[in-house]
Amino acid sequence: MTVETAIDVADRKRWYRAGALAALVLGICYVAIIPLYAHVGVPPNGGGEAWFKYLAGKTPFWWTILGLSVFTDFLFVPVALALYLALKGINRNAMLLATAFVGLFVVLDLAITWTHYASILTLYRSYSQAADDASRAGYVAAANYASAMLSCRLEIVYAIMTLSSGILVTGVVMLRGPFSAVTAYLGLATGVLGIASLTGLSAAIIGNALFATAWLFFVGHGLYRLGREPTEPRT
DSSP, X not given: OOHXXXXXXXXXHHHHHHHHHHHHHHHHHHHHHHHHHHHHOOOOSSOHHHHHHHTTTTHHHHHXXXXXXXXXXXXXXXXXXXXXXXXXXXXXXXXXXXXXXHHHHHHHIIIIIHHHHHHHHHHHHHHXXXXXXXXXXXXXXXXXXXXXXXXXXXXXXXXXXXXXXXXXXXHHHHTTSSSOHHHHHHHHHHHHHHHHGXXXXXXXXXHHHHHHHHHHHHHHHHHHHHHHSOOOOOO
């Protein structure tokens, strides 16, 4: 093994370990978010007024969900890069596509999904502090746009389908890669359920979230194992 090759291998192993840590933290955060969602219940499909009625007493939980979700979006970057390095030798083009899907998800989720949730939460705070009905009506009207965006079917594409498509492609490549069959099939199931989420069925959406969480733990274990494998001796 040449010096350049040894350095390249060491760099990859560092990315594997970074990706493993990010995947495990992602999985833990997703588990932490589940009881928070269970506590706040299903958000309304109505306009700003429906949201403001629903948010009474729930804003601390929603800010926590928002903060954890934004944090997890950033964690997908090292996970995607580590998986690309681990699987590009099997199918480089497929992993480029998968990485692009994950990157697109991160951008859309941060720019659209959680930005609109933050807008509603901020407007609700101002609504709660307003001194007259005219001001409150203005805040409700401002929240109508964000509410309409979050209720749109296109939001499922932004928040679920793009990431699920990346996981689906990665799962296909994993079938011939160094990861376990369980990891690969969890990825396939996550991707299929993500596409099925376009129907709006709660079972598909919840199943996608649960399978994605399990997949992340297995990915973290697999990347950690790759990062710990001994380097080939020099020749």
